[in-house]
Amino acid sequence: MNVHVAPRYAAPSESGPAVIVSNLVRRYGSRVVIEKLNLRIERGEFVALLGESGCGKTTLLRALAGLDPVQGGRIVAPRRPAVVFQEHRLLPWDNLWRNVALGLQAQDARERAAEALTEVGLGDRLDDWPRNLSGGQAQRVALARALVQQPELLLLDEPFAALDALTRIRMHELVRELVTNHQPGVLLVTHDVDEAIALADRILVMRDGAIAFEHRAARDGSASISRAELLGELGVISHSPN
Numbered sequence: 645m646n647v648h649v650a651p652r653y654a655a656p657s658e659s660g661p662a663v664i665v666s667n668l669v670r671r672y673g674s675r676v677v678i679e680k681l682n683l684r685i686e687r688g689e690f691v692a693l694l695g696e697s698g699c700g701k702t703t704l705l706r707a708l709a710g711l712d713p714v715q716g717g718r719i720v721a722p723r724r725p726a727v728v729f730q731e732h733r734l735l736p737w738d739n740l741w742r743n744v745a746l747g748l749q750a751q752d753a754r755e756r757a758a759e760a761l762t763e764v765g766l767g768d769r770l771d772d773w774p775r776n777l778s779g780g781q782a783q784r785v786a787l788a789r790a791l792v793q794q795p796e797l798l799l800l801d802e803p804f805a806a807l808d809a810l811t812r813i814r815m816h817e818l819v820r821e822l823v824t825n826h827q828p829g830v831l832l833v834t835h836d837v838d839e840a841i842a843l844a845d846r847i848l849v850m851r852d853g854a855i856a857f858e859h860r861a862a863r864d865g866s867a868s869i870s871r872a873e874l875l876g877e878l879g880v881i882s883h884s885p886n
Contacts, residue, residue, distance in 0.1 A: 690830045
């Protein structure tokens, strides 16, 4: 059987949103994982995507990143979005600045890598090695590697899941600051309800391969949806008053 792979990408306009997804379809054999999904993320907007395991969250992110084919629909997005995964994926045989500059075709690659490492608080570690980093520091380098490309779209696939609670809070503060400074559109795939509430301008819940719920944060930055409400949308019964 021949599988039709729909044209994935069209380049976005300079003044348009970071990404537009129209009627996206993704199948694994006969199993439909994403069914006619629609999504729009503006430049500078931080979107968190929640949902049960297997609902299609990471499948969507991989499609946006150009890592997987799709069988229908259209994606209008940058051809090279930046991606940060749960694992930092640093090359152990390269020092930090070379890891950050990986794939960067520029004569001033070292200088740009140094600037990115400085932004994430590791400007004094350019010639250090991945083996000498803590988990949080390694994820900071992964963020620097993504942001040195000056992406219009930043895709985050549970990048803080393996970190301890205190490091995770610090990383939340850092990533929010970086997004404010660089203004990419952001899609964060997460299982952490508190993380979504703390970081996102908009929270989406995915069910059965489609967006089933959407919540926009209050303009003043206050949490306008409770943890219990969001857990309810995820099908989890919460006994907490908060």
